[in-house]
Amino acid sequence: MSLIDRYDQLVAEGQLRPDPDQAKTVRRLAGLADALAAMPNKGSVLWRMLRRTPEPPKGLYLWGGVGRGKSMLMDLFFANAPVTPKRRVHFHEFMLEVHARLAEERKKEAGDPIPPVVDAIAAEARLLAFDEMVVNNMADAAILSRLFTGLIVDKGVVVVTTSNRPPSDLYKDGLNRQLFLPFIALIEERLEVIPLNGATDYRMARLGGFPTWYVPNGPQATQALSRAFYRLTDFPVEDAAHVPAEELRISDNRHMHVPKAVKGVAVFSFKRLCGEARGAPDYLAIARHYHTVIIVGIPVLGPEKRNEAARFKVLIDALYEHGVKLLAAADASPEKLYPEGDGAFEFERTVSRLTEMQSADYLARGHGVE
Numbered sequence: 001m002s003l004i005d006r007y008d009q010l011v012a013e014g015q016l017r018p019d020p021d022q023a024k025t026v027r028r029l030a031g032l033a034d035a036l037a038a039m040p041n042k043g044s045v046l047w048r049m050l051r052r053t054p055e056p057p058k059g060l061y062l063w064g065g066v067g068r069g070k071s072m073l074m075d076l077f078f079a080n081a082p083v084t085p086k087r088r089v090h091f092h093e094f095m096l097e098v099h100a101r102l103a104e105e106r107k108k109e110a111g112d113p114i115p116p117v118v119d120a121i122a123a124e125a126r127l128l129a130f131d132e133m134v135v136n137n138m139a140d141a142a143i144l145s146r147l148f149t150g151l152i153v154d155k156g157v158v159v160v161t162t163s164n165r166p167p168s169d170l171y172k173d174g175l176n177r178q179l180f181l182p183f184i185a186l187i188e189e190r191l192e193v194i195p196l197n198g199a200t201d202y203r204m205a206r207l208g209g210f211p212t213w214y215v216p217n218g219p220q221a222t223q224a225l226s227r228a229f230y231r232l233t234d235f236p237v238e239d240a241a242h243v244p245a246e247e248l249r250i251s252d253n254r255h256m257h258v259p260k261a262v263k264g265v266a267v268f269s270f271k272r273l274c275g276e277a278r279g280a281p282d283y284l285a286i287a288r289h290y291h292t293v294i295i296v297g298i299p300v301l302g303p304e305k306r307n308e309a310a311r312f313k314v315l316i317d318a319l320y321e322h323g324v325k326l327l328a329a330a331d332a333s334p335e336k337l338y339p340e341g342d343g344a345f346e347f348e349r350t351v352s353r354l355t356e357m358q359s360a361d362y363l364a365r366g367h368g369v370e
Helices: 003-012 020-038 045-050 070-080 091-108 114-124 138-154 181-190 202-207 219-233 237-242 270-274 280-289 303-321 348-356
Strands: 059-063 086-090 127-131 158-163 191-195 246-251 254-258 260-262 265-269 292-298 325-330
Touching: 003 020, 003 070, 020 059, 020 070, 020 158, 020 191, 059 070, 070 086, 070 127, 070 158, 086 091, 091 114, 091 127, 091 138, 091 246, 091 280, 114 138, 138 158, 138 181, 181 191, 219 237, 219 260, 219 265, 219 292, 219 325, 246 280, 254 265, 254 280, 265 270, 270 292, 270 303, 280 303, 303 348
Parallel strands: 059 158, 059 191, 086 127, 127 158, 265 292, 292 325
Antiparallel strands: 246 254, 260 265
16 A cells, blocks of 8 residues: 555544645655655666666655654655665664764774764665654764765665754754754755644644643553553554563663653653662653653652652653653642652752643643753
């Protein structure tokens, strides 16, 4: 079934609402899929007859606000893209891998580490599909132009990516941003930039005005959060026993087990997040990788849970700064989570943020650092 046929089927079945912006984007994605299908494989008879490497088609840069269906359209495209090898990966995770590969190349002391990393990535994927391109740090900004010039221009890798921002707003106000501008120029020249910015926020619509904070912990709250998870992810309820887990990469040698994770929505227990020895790198990785986090089992906190409360404050700061949507089950409302005792005053900012994170304005924010 073609990409367009599959999209039309989902609309006809009522799984998607008719959306002119989405339909237009699907046609662009289908055109790219057709162009990829027409490209001869390297080393094939047709490729040898051409006596040169054919010019690859332009990639796509889909950008728009939260809940506009960018990841869903990427799912459809990637499943139908007739090219191998291909890879879909979250952009933050990809950049962590790139820095790890660069570090290994530097150990060899064999000169410029970027070309061999480009060679390795290009050998692994003719199509690279990224979720949520966002640039937050100078380490990424400093290498992106050379890295992607090598991949797109020199190696002919086709790149398709989603982002909450237009290319011109990437790494906005970042340190030494002038060094990053060639990457923006590369994106605008080599990728077709497609805005997906209609008024409908499908993620908020799927929440249907339901609460995001449930009190108390228990079967009813768990059931409500479970319903929200399936609405947000489109994961079949009948396959509930097979919801996939993930190993979230924190650093080169550290990973965190995520019990349930689908389409940028992750489910955790409070005990896993804050009852174990964790720090800011763990919480930043979660905030960068997932646009929505569901937490169950949040207890009433106090001096006897000082360490858990301290971790919870750092977690909420990371989620808040990155615009992550939080759905939770707790034994108390935010203002009663840390009712008294040493540490209650310091917890007030967390209460304020938890309250704001339930507001319509916050829920309408895009994912990523503002």
